[in-house]
Amino acid sequence: MSIVSNKYTGKAALLALITITGMGLSGQVLASTDKHKITLALESGDRTSASGQSVQMLAELVKKNSNGRIDINIFYQGELGGQQEMFDQLVRGNIDMMLTWPQTSYDERLAVNYIPYLTLGWEDALKAYSDNGWLKNILAEVYDDMHLHYFGPYPEGFGGIATKGKYATNFEAAQGINVRSQPVFPLPQTMTAMGFQATPVDWSEVYTAIQTGVVDGDSSNVIYYDYEYFRDQIQYYVHSKHNFSSYALLMSGDTWEKLDKEDQDIISKAAEQVIEKKFGDARAEDEKWIAAAKAAGIQYIEPTPAEMQAWVKRVREQVWPEAEKMLGKGLMDKLRANASNPE
Known part of the structure; x- marks a missing residue:
């Protein structure tokens, strides 16, 4: 005997059937079909630089994991303007993502990122900027107040x-x-x-x-x-x-909020991989260029x-x-x- 016919008749039965069917599918996640073209600007560094290669890695990961639905279009240093100009456009939502030294013109608390002689060695610096590091947590609160989504720091080394x-x-x-x-x-x-x-x-x-x-x-x-x-x-x-030179990987809050949860996760996980790799490579990369x-x-x-x-x-x-x-x-x-x- 049908469960539906036992309890409901007519339109009520049809509504119940739709509800039960929906409940049966509730544990399944429907794949996103949205397509996005995201603009990412690089404040400094050309396509051959470490930062240029990192954002290329990010774009490739996102494209692969979204089955080509999310395309990140990269603009390298100077192609979209100067430092302040590009940061202005990021805050306004005209640039979707940016790897940048944030400008303090919007929130003076971003000066935290530039306080001199705050960390004096690699171990202290990487600990401060790492996931759940004390300095990263301070910066994350500031970016949130600016309506910017903060993926994390991109450490380079001591200036x-x-x-x-x-x-x-x-x-x-x-x-x-x-x-x-x-x-x-x-x-x-x-x-x-x-x-x-x-x-x-x-x-x-x-x-x-x-x-x-x-x-x-x-x-x-x-x-x-x-x-x-x-x-x-x-x-x-x-x-x-x-x-300690550390860029920030940021996304416009407006762009972030337009993405569904699946696509937010795709971009976040790709950003985590890029940042994790940079933390592992930063010291060796700096020593490489000292030798060069x-x-x-x-x-x-x-x-x-x-x-x-x-x-x-x-x-x-x-x-x-x-x-x-x-x-x-x-x-x-x-x-x-x-x-x-x-x-």
């Missing part, structure tokens, strides 16, 4: 100072050396505290600025960028390690422990109080509690 004609490993020697700085607080302030003259220059204009003598060099980048793009202009790379720079004739210089301690002390005393005015005492107290201790 330094690349120059031609002269170099410095201490405050006194840095007097009179003019270096390009990213126009993001507190990186110019950090250079000033270290003794250099800091001139904010957009990435697309750095080569010309060094070539024409507007600046004596570049600062705060891992050695790869100075070797790859300026090696015919620079002679020295001082590994001051004043900042040396082979190209660039003098690689590490300050002595005493010089490093002097720079750390001076920068923390001068820049961290300025950062506290922007970030607030509560947030700076968290940073101080977790920051690396100088040896």
